[in-house]
Amino acid sequence: MIEFRGVDKVFTDARGREVVAVRGLDLEVPAGEIHCLLGTSGCGKTTTLRMVNRLEESTRGQVEVGGDDVANRDVFALRRRIGYVIQSGGLFPHMTVAQNVGLMCELVGQDEPRVEARVRELLEFVGLAPAEYTMRYPGELSGGQRQRVGVARALALDPEVILMDEPFGALDPITRRRMHDEFRRLFARMGKTVLLVTHDLEEAFALADRISIMEAGELVQSGTAEELVASPANDFVREFLRGVTPGGTA
Amino acid sequence: MIRVALWLACCASLVTAQDQVVVGSKNFTESAILAEVVAQMLEAHTELRVERRTNLGGTMICHAAVRAGEIDIYVEYTGTGWAAVLEESGKIDDPLRAFVHVQRRYRDEFDVHWLEPLGLNNSYAIAMTEAKAEALGVRTVSDLRAHQAELRAGFSIEFGNRDDGYPGLAQAYDLALGSVRTLEHGLAYQAIQNGDIDLTDAYTTDGKLQRYALRVLEDDRRFFPPYHAAPLVHGATLRAHPEIGDALGRLAFRIPDAEARAMNLAVEAEGRSAAEVVRAFLEREGLTDESVASDRLDRESSGRFPTIFRLALEHLALTLVAVLLASLAAIPLGIACTTRPALRRITLGAAGVMQTVPSLALLAFMIPFLGLNVSAAIAALFLYALLPIVRNTFTGITEVDRDLVDAARGMGMTPRQILRKVELPLAARTIMAGVRTATVISIGVATLAAFIGAGGLGEPILEGLYLNDTGLILSGAIPAAVLAVLADAALARVEKRLAPRVASE
Ligand SMILES: Nc1ncnc2c1ncn2[C@@H]1O[C@H](COP(=O)(O)OP(=O)(O)OP(=O)(O)O)[C@@H](O)[C@H]1O
Numbered sequence: 058m059i060e061f062r063g064v065d066k067v068f069t070d071a072r073g074r075e076v077v078a079v080r081g082l083d084l085e086v087p088a089g090e091i092h093c094l095l096g097t098s099g100c101g102k103t104t105t106l107r108m109v110n111r112l113e114e115s116t117r118g119q120v121e122v123g124g125d126d127v128a129n130r131d132v133f134a135l136r137r138r139i140g141y142v143i144q145s146g147g148l149f150p151h152m153t154v155a156q157n158v159g160l161m162c163e164l165v166g167q168d169e170p171r172v173e174a175r176v177r178e179l180l181e182f183v184g185l186a187p188a189e190y191t192m193r194y195p196g197e198l199s200g201g202q203r204q205r206v207g208v209a210r211a212l213a214l215d216p217e218v219i220l221m222d223e224p225f226g227a228l229d230p231i232t233r234r235r236m237h238d239e240f241r242r243l244f245a246r247m248g249k250t251v252l253l254v255t256h257d258l259e260e261a262f263a264l265a266d267r268i269s270i271m272e273a274g275e276l277v278q279s280g281t282a283e284e285l286v287a288s289p290a291n292d293f294v295r296e297f298l299r300g301v302t303p304g305g306t307a
Numbered sequence: 308m309i310r311v312a313l314w315l316a317c318c319a320s321l322v323t324a325q326d327q328v329v330v331g332s333k334n335f336t337e338s339a340i341l342a343e344v345v346a347q348m349l350e351a352h353t354e355l356r357v358e359r360r361t362n363l364g365g366t367m368i369c370h371a372a373v374r375a376g377e378i379d380i381y382v383e384y385t386g387t388g389w390a391a392v393l394e395e396s397g398k399i400d401d402p403l404r405a406f407v408h409v410q411r412r413y414r415d416e417f418d419v420h421w422l423e424p425l426g427l428n429n430s431y432a433i434a435m436t437e438a439k440a441e442a443l444g445v446r447t448v449s450d451l452r453a454h455q456a457e458l459r460a461g462f463s464i465e466f467g468n469r470d471d472g473y474p475g476l477a478q479a480y481d482l483a484l485g486s487v488r489t490l491e492h493g494l495a496y497q498a499i500q501n502g503d504i505d506l507t508d509a510y511t512t513d514g515k516l517q518r519y520a521l522r523v524l525e526d527d528r529r530f531f532p533p534y535h536a537a538p539l540v541h542g543a544t545l546r547a548h549p550e551i552g553d554a555l556g557r558l559a560f561r562i563p564d565a566e567a568r569a570m571n572l573a574v575e576a577e578g579r580s581a582a583e584v585v586r587a588f589l590e591r592e593g594l595t596d597e598s599v600a601s602d603r604l605d606r607e608s609s610g611r612f613p614t615i616f617r618l619a620l621e622h623l624a625l626t627l628v629a630v631l632l633a634s635l636a637a638i639p640l641g642i643a644c645t646t647r648p649a650l651r652r653i654t655l656g657a658a659g660v661m662q663t664v665p666s667l668a669l670l671a672f673m674i675p676f677l678g679l680n681v682s683a684a685i686a687a688l689f690l691y692a693l694l695p696i697v698r699n700t701f702t703g704i705t706e707v708d709r710d711l712v713d714a715a716r717g718m719g720m721t722p723r724q725i726l727r728k729v730e731l732p733l734a735a736r737t738i739m740a741g742v743r744t745a746t747v748i749s750i751g752v753a754t755l756a757a758f759i760g761a762g763g764l765g766e767p768i769l770e771g772l773y774l775n776d777t778g779l780i781l782s783g784a785i786p787a788a789v790l791a792v793l794a795d796a797a798l799a800r801v802e803k804r805l806a807p808r809v810a811s812e
Pocket residue numbers: 068069070076077078096097098099100101102103104105256
């Protein structure tokens with residue numbers, strides 16, 4: 058479903074120096090898989106994610122979604138087929154929950170009753186009672202509720218793929234754990250391909266079908282949690298997984 | 308403030324304050340009558356003893372006397388002060404400006420103070436018999452052109468030959484009368500009466516105009532210089548007795564040409580004494596009544612309110628149009644600046660420079676392009692309003708949380724949609740704050756619009772500055788300040804309503 062082939066991403070920073078954020082990335086995420094990108098800060102996870110919906114353009118190599126090179130697709134059409142959820146939620150503070158969730162439906166020209174019905178359906182799907190939440194503003198929600206609205210919004214146009222960048226990063230550990238349980242069930246019900254960035258090992262183990270570990274822009278190892286624990290590819294992976302067993306805690 | 312302090316200091320130092328004033332006059336009837344008006348007003352409204360010293364001779368004598376304090380007061384004409392005393396050569400076209408100019412130069416150079424004009428304008432005029440004028444339908448000098456071939460004029464020798472007489476007039480009005488003679492002026496009235504001539508020159512306040520039923524033709528192209536009469540006061544006297552200014556201020560614009568003509572006629576032709584004629588006039592006008600003072604105040608305050616209201620509306624309209632136009636230009640400009648750094652540098656730089664140009668200079672700069680009118684004022688206000696709006700639009704949009712814009716892009720919104728749905732609504736409050744700043748600045752700057760005749764609350768302020776009338780200044784300044792405060796408060800409310808909702812609300 059998502060495929061990286063020999064992808065490099067080189068930034069030029071403010072002083073004109075080249076920063077290699079991603080180097081020679083080869084990765085295949087099959088349809089319906091929940092795939093986690095795991096690694097220390099600055100290793101290129103976000104950059105990798107953003108190349109999928111072309112918020113960053115790759116410097117070399119190819120990124121494909123559903124078999125098509127993303128570079129050849131209309132960028133707006135592409136992004137509308139890909140849900141995008143970021144850490145802060147990215148909800149628009151001047152719009153109600155309903156307006157946030159229904160925004161893209163409205164912008165692609167769906168009529169009002171259809172948008173309303175879709176918003177209700179999505180809120181119910183992420184476990185928020187429409188009657189209570191549609192008219193609220195993001196400022197009137199808890200952090201967890203905001204993330205749920207963020208996911209509802211990402212699902213609005215029924216995308217093939219969902220990209221999530223540290224969606225639970227801003228939550229306290231207890232809430233985060235509760236969200237993991239909830240989202241595991243959610244992911245199972247929606248059956249979408251999900252690429253999720255995190256630096257929280259526990260989160261990856263709780264949610265992912267497969268995990269990719271990155272270090273300094275390069276993919277070190279991909280596999281299920283069990284595979285990684287059973288046969289770490291090198292010392293970095295071993296170090297990273299120290300003391301963690303699949304499904305358990307550190 | 309400084310001037311008030313100076314006055315107080317002078318008053319205090321003048322312990323030997325005289326309580327007598329000398330009112331002088333030139334050697335002709337009208338000058339003597341106006342001196343009598345001044346004298347009787349001072350007697351009615353001050354404790355001062357008045358000595359009359361009329362028929363002092365010509366302009367230069369009276370001028371020297373009032374400078375030296377030989378006489379304290381006499382009535383002079385703006386045109387005379389301009390040409391004969393100050394030896395200004397330029398042509399006067401605006402009577403108010405001429406008055407203000409003469410007033411300022413007299414004050415600075417001679418310490419002699421012009422009080423408010425009495426109303427009459429004893430200028431030159433072309434006169435025609437009422438009957439003939441009616442028959443031909445002639446009301447203004449321009450109207451003469453239609454009948455110029457058949458009209459016969461008899462002018463005084465001076466008027467007939469001087470450039471500021473008929474030759475200049477003919478040129479200014481493109482006039483070619485059928486026949487022009489010169490004759491001794493005393494005979495002209497007889498000649499026009501007998502039907503020997505149709506037109507003659509005259510002084511606008513000459514009593515004979517009334518006596519011979521002559522119509523004064525309106526000088527519609529303002530060829531003749533203004534000769535507005537106003538009392539002149541010796542500086543030290545006015546400082547010692549500011550009540551003189553108050554007493555004579557009551558006369559402002561109360562003696563129109565026709566009234567002056569009637570008084571001149573009564574003295575010249577009917578042989579009545581100036582004192583008697585003036586007393587009758589002042590009584591009839593209620594200018595010497597004891598109750599006058601409060602009466603006048605009542606009338607003024609009730610009369611001024613609607614005026615101030617109208618001026619405030621004018622002021623507001625001026626400001627709102629300017630700010631509206633500025634918003635229409637500045638908001639798109641500010642938006643464009645967010646994506647074009649070069650444009651941003653140029654725009655914010657230019658708008659910043661504009662802001663440092665003094666308002667009056669900016670107004671003056673507009674005049675050659677747009678003339679002396681409302682458009683020039685609006686253009687200047689417009690330029691002033693640009694910067695705060697452009698700057699706030701730019702900052703407002705760039706300050707929108709980058710994560711939100713990123714989320715919007717990631718959702719597949721086009722740049723236009725992001726601008727419309729995300730950036731503008733979130734920047735609205737900041738943009739509105741810019742509009743608010745622009746409005747408040749504009750309300751202040753708009754008081755200067757009066758300088759170029761565009762109206763507004765600057766009018767009473769300007770007039771008050773000219774006439775040194777603090778009350779008048781405040782009657783414009785206070786409403787302008789109130790307007791600014793109200794506009795500020797109203798727009799602050801709008802601004803607040805535009806704020807994105809947060810948890811605490
Ligand atoms: N726009 C940019 N210009 C220059 N360098 C960039 C830019 N974006 C990212 N980088 C660099 O690329 C590298 C990878 O950044 P990226 O944001 O992908 O890391 P990350 O793995 O998501 O880190 P974190 O866990 O802290 O979010 C970093 O060294 C970063 O400094």
